[in-house]
Amino acid sequence: MNLVLLEPGEAAQSVVHLDARRSDHIRRVLRAGSGQQVRVGVIGGAIGRATVLVNDVGVELAALELDEQPPRALSVTLVLALPRPPMLRRILQHVSAMGVKHIVLIHTARVEKSYWSSSAMRGDAIRRECLLGLEQAVDTILPVIETKPHFLPFVEDELPSWRKHGSLLLAELVASRPCASQSGHTSLVIGPEGGFVAFERERLEVAGCQPVSLGQRVLRVETAVVAALARLSGP
Numbered sequence: 001m002n003l004v005l006l007e008p009g010e011a012a013q014s015v016v017h018l019d020a021r022r023s024d025h026i027r028r029v030l031r032a033g034s035g036q037q038v039r040v041g042v043i044g045g046a047i048g049r050a051t052v053l054v055n056d057v058g059v060e061l062a063a064l065e066l067d068e069q070p071p072r073a074l075s076v077t078l079v080l081a082l083p084r085p086p087m088l089r090r091i092l093q094h095v096s097a098m099g100v101k102h103i104v105l106i107h108t109a110r111v112e113k114s115y116w117s118s119s120a121m122r123g124d125a126i127r128r129e130c131l132l133g134l135e136q137a138v139d140t141i142l143p144v145i146e147t148k149p150h151f152l153p154f155v156e157d158e159l160p161s162w163r164k165h166g167s168l169l170l171a172e173l174v175a176s177r178p179c180a181s182q183s184g185h186t187s188l189v190i191g192p193e194g195g196f197v198a199f200e201r202e203r204l205e206v207a208g209c210q211p212v213s214l215g216q217r218v219l220r221v222e223t224a225v226v227a228a229l230a231r232l233s234g235p
Contacts, residue, residue, distance in 0.1 A: 001025045001135045003047065004040045004061070011042040015053070016061040023059035026052060041140040042066060043131070070140045074099035075185045076232050077162075081108045081192035082147075083221050085120035089129050091222050096133025096143055098229045106148045108200055110192040116149055151200065159207040162187050170201075170209035171228055179212040181234035188228055193221055 004026070010016045018026070026032050034054045040061065041047040048066035052059065078095060082088065082105045095103060107116070119125055130142050148154040162168055166185030173195065189209055196204065205211070214227050 001029070002039065003135050003138045003140075004038055004050070005131055005135055005140065006040055006042050006061075008042055008044065011045070011064060011066070014062065016050070016064075017057065018059045018061065020058075026059050027054070039138065040064060040066075041070070041134075041138070043134075043140055043142065045140055046070070047138065047140060071099065071138070073101045073141065074229065074233055075166075076100050076229060077102040077104065077185070077187040078225070078229070079104045079106060079159075079187060079189040080221075080225065081106055081190065081196075082111045082115050083192065084112075085115060085118040087220075087222050088115075088120050089125075091225055092126060092129035093133040093136070094222065094226050095229070096130040096139070097137040098133075098226070098233070099137070099139065100229065101141060101143045102146075103143050104146045104148055104154075106154055107151050108192050109151075109197045110194050116147075121147075152203065155200075155203050155207050159187075159204075159209070163208045168208045168210065169212045170204050171214055171224060172201075172211040173213070173216075173218060175211035175213040177210065177212050179214050179228050179231045181232050186232055188232065190221065190224055190228065 004022055006016060026038060030038060032038050032052045034052055036052050037049045038052060040050045046066035047068040047070060048064060050061040051063040053062055078100050083091060126145055134140060167182040168187045170189045171179060189204060214224055219227060
C-alpha cells in the first residue's frame with residue numbers, strides 16, 4: 001500500500017477513523033506514529049498527505065492536504081476473455097496499477113459459464129481488487145468495468161465502431177506485426193487460456209481487429225496482459 005485510499009465521505013470529515021486493514025498497514029508496515037505524515041488519496045479525486053493520530057480507538061488521520069492530481073491514465077481499453085476467478089483477481093490488480101481505466105470482460109467458447117456466477121464477479125469483490133492496484137500505483141481513479149456474456153452481439157454489433165476511436169488489436173501467438181505503442185487510443189483484445197477458437201478469431205478480424213504478436217513464448221493470460229500493456233505504454 002503506497003497510498004492510503006479514502007472514500008469521499010471519509011475525506012469530508014475533519015478526522016478520519018481508519019478500518020483495521022489500513023490501520024495495521026500504517027502501524028506495522030509504514031511504522032508511522034502520531035504526528036507523522038502519510039500519503040493519502042481520495043477515491044476518484046486528488047492525492048496528498050495527512051497526519052497520523054494513534055490513540056485508544058485505533059489509527060486516525062487528520063489535517064488532510066490534497067494538492068496533487070492522480071497520474072495520467074493509460075490510453076487503452078482492455079477486452080479480456082473472462083479468466084478463472086483467482087486469475088481475474090490478480091489481473092484486476094495488475095491492470096488497475098498500470099493505469100487502464102476501461103475493462104470489458106467477454107465470454108468465449110473456452111470460458112467456463114460458472115465463472116460468471118463466481119464470487120469474484122461481485123461488484124464489491126471487483127472494486128476491492130481494483131483498489132489494491134490503485135494503492136500500489138499511487139492512483140485514485142477506478143476503472144470502468146463492463147461485462148459482455150454474449151460473444152457475437154458484442155463482436156458484431158459493438159466492436160466495429162471502436163475503430164473510429166483508435167487502434168483495435170488482437171493479441172495472437174502467431175502474427176507478423178509485433179505489439180507496440182500506438183498513436184491515440186488502443187483497444188486490446190486478449191483471449192482465454194488456450195486462445196480463441198478459429199470461428200471467434202475470424203469474427204474478431206472481420207470486426208477490424210489487427211493481430212499482433214507478444215513473441216514466440218506461450219504466456220499465461222495474466223502474464224500476457226501485463227506484457228501487452230507494458231508494450232502499449234511506450235518507452
